[in-house]
Amino acid sequence: MGGLIRSNIPKFRLPPEVIDEEFDVIVEQGAKLHLNHPIESMKDLLAEDYDAIFVGTGAPKGRELDLPGRYDTDQIFVGIAWLESVAFEHIESVGERVLIIGGGNTAMDCCRTSLRLGGKEVKVLYRGTRDRMKSSDWELEPALEEDVELILNHSPEEYIVEEGKLVGMKFSVLEWHKDKNGKLKSTKKDEVIIPCDTVILAIGQENSFPWVERDIGLDFDEWEVPHVDPITYESTLSGVFFGGDSAFGPKNIIEAVEHGHQAAISIHKYCHNDSLTDRLPYGMNLVTAKMGIHEWTYSNDYGYENRFEVPTVPMENRFKDINIEVELGYEPGQFKKEVERCLNCDIQTDFVA
Numbered sequence: 326m327g328g329l330i331r332s333n334i335p336k337f338r339l340p341p342e343v344i345d346e347e348f349d350v351i352v353e354q355g356a357k358l359h360l361n362h363p364i365e366s367m368k369d370l371l372a373e374d375y376d377a378i379f380v381g382t383g384a385p386k387g388r389e390l391d392l393p394g395r396y397d398t399d400q401i402f403v404g405i406a407w408l409e410s411v412a413f414e415h416i417e418s419v420g421e422r423v424l425i426i427g428g429g430n431t432a433m434d435c436c437r438t439s440l441r442l443g444g445k446e447v448k449v450l451y452r453g454t455r456d457r458m459k460s461s462d463w464e465l466e467p468a469l470e471e472d473v474e475l476i477l478n479h480s481p482e483e484y485i486v487e488e489g490k491l492v493g494m495k496f497s498v499l500e501w502h503k504d505k506n507g508k509l510k511s512t513k514k515d516e517v518i519i520p521c522d523t524v525i526l527a528i529g530q531e532n533s534f535p536w537v538e539r540d541i542g543l544d545f546d547e548w549e550v551p552h553v554d555p556i557t558y559e560s561t562l563s564g565v566f567f568g569g570d571s572a573f574g575p576k577n578i579i580e581a582v583e584h585g586h587q588a589a590i591s592i593h594k595y596c597h598n599d600s601l602t603d604r605l606p607y608g609m610n611l612v613t614a615k616m617g618i619h620e621w622t623y624s625n626d627y628g629y630e631n632r633f634e635v636p637t638v639p640m641e642n643r644f645k646d647i648n649i650e651v652e653l654g655y656e657p658g659q660f661k662k663e664v665e666r667c668l669n670c671d672i673q674t675d676f677v678a
Contacts, residue, residue, distance in 0.1 A: 330578065332412040333383070333405060333431075335438050336648045367537040367565075377564045377592045380551075381585065384530040384570035390426060394484030398491040401484060404431045404527035411438055411647070420522020421445040424494055426481055427527030428458035430577065433465060435525045436473045441647040447473050448519070452480040452511075454501060461577070467651065471643070476519075480511070485518060493520045530575045550574055557601040558588040566591060633663045 331344055352358050364370055370378060387403035395401060400420060402410075404427065410416040423444040425436045428451035439447045449468070451458055455477055458465070469475060478499045485493040498515035532549045539545075544552045544561040551560050553572045560567055568584030570576060591601045636653040643651060655663060 332409040333434075334578075335408065335434050335441075336412070337437070337441065337643070337651050338434070340648070340650050365536050367543070368541055371541065371565075375564075376596050377566065379566045379568065379585070379588055379592065380571055381567070381569045381581070382534075382571045384532050384575050386531040386533040387431075387526065388529040388531060390481060390526050390528055392481060392483050394486045394491075397486040398484070398489060400491040400522060401524045402526065404435045404525050405530055407525055408434060408438065411442070416442070418443050420491075422521045423447045423523045423525065424519060424521040425449045425525050425527055427451065427529070428453065428460055429527060429529070429575070430460050430464045431530065431575075432527035433460050433468045435527050436468050437471060438647070439523070439525070440471055440473070441644050444523075448476055448521075449473055450476045450479045450481070450496065450519075452478065452499065454478065471640070479517070482516070484524065491522060491524065493518045494524060530570065532571055532574070548574070554601075556587075556604070557591045558584060559591060559595075559601060564595060630662065630666060632666065633659050 330339065331341060348358075385405060387405035389395075389403065404425075407416065408431070419439050419442045421444060423436070423439040423446070425432050425439070425448065427435075428449070432449055432451075436447050436449050455475070465475075478501070479496040480499055481494060482497055483495040484491060485495060495516065495518050497513045498517060499511040500514045501509055501511050504510050532551075534545070534549060534551075537543060542562045543565065546552060551567050551572065553560055553567045555573075558566045558568055558572060566588045568588045569581035572584060590604065593599075594601050594603070633655065635655065636659070637651050638649055638653060643649060
């Protein structure tokens with residue numbers, strides 16, 4: 326159950342054709358896909374006598390920023406819902422001056438999407454310093470490359486609305502320091518108003534489980550996140566597993582895929598009455614891929630070429646259509662030259678997230 330990658334990740338980053346191709350690989354192995362099939366009750370689902378249930382519904386509820394003026398205009402949007410509306414073509418334009426409030430990956434998706442919908446001056450405003458931003462470097466750098474302006478240490482105070490029209494937003498300019506206990510504290514140094522036509526809020530996401538009854542043995546914490554075992558991904562209700570943002574709050578796709586992988590191992594063990602905690606050691610479980618006496622046929626010359634950057638669509642062409650994928654991938658010749666840079670050392674690298 327679950328999946329928001331089609332509606333929450335812009336098409337210029339993840340084209341629908343790629344999603345379809347990945348889904349087809351799974352479905353063609355025999356998985357039964359039920360579309361247009363909303364689940365409205367966990368209690369009813371449990372009554373259908375499934376052996377195990379996996380929930381991967383994401384964290385689909387964007388956080389609000391209820392400041393003065395919030396409901397006096399129709400040009401203030403919540404980031405996650407706004408991206409969905411863009412994906413389903415319910416929104417096809419924005420104002421020329423756009424403010425994105427937040428510093429995570431959703432903020433990066435919103436600012437880059439705004440550029441493709443007609444935004445001319447797109448600014449991302451974050452209340453802290455850059456080192457505290459939650460966005461990944463590989464998300465932030467393309468936004469800066471596309472001339473999105475990053476404004477730090479600005480805390481939102483008020484939406485400025487005149488006769489129903491959004492004209493700006495008031496911010497406190499902050500200075501950060503550590504107190505005697507080492508805790509970060511802010512001091513207000515100034516106050517500014519930044520003109521804008523559209524504001525998009527990307528200050529965080531929350532889980533939303535209105536369809537899960539609270540009297541079935543499934544426990545949630547104060548933030549509506551289910552209590553999930555970090556090793557097995559099983560909830561407090563036997564046979565019900567969670568993964569992705571629905572399990573631990575907003576993270577990224579790579580971690581969500583790993584959650585699904587580990588939960589699948591648990592579900593397999595659960596259905597065979599095996600111990601869910603009896604797992605392979607964390608790390609590499611592979612043997613060498615070298616070919617013994619035939620190693621001499623490998624290319625072992627040291628290459629002095631610099632690493633090839635992944636080719637991208639030229640800047641002047643990126644904003645003509647929101648569906649244009651920015652990263653093109655290597656051409657066959659570039660790919661060959663890049664892999665030739667490998668020293669063939671046979672060292673197995675274990676990446677730990």
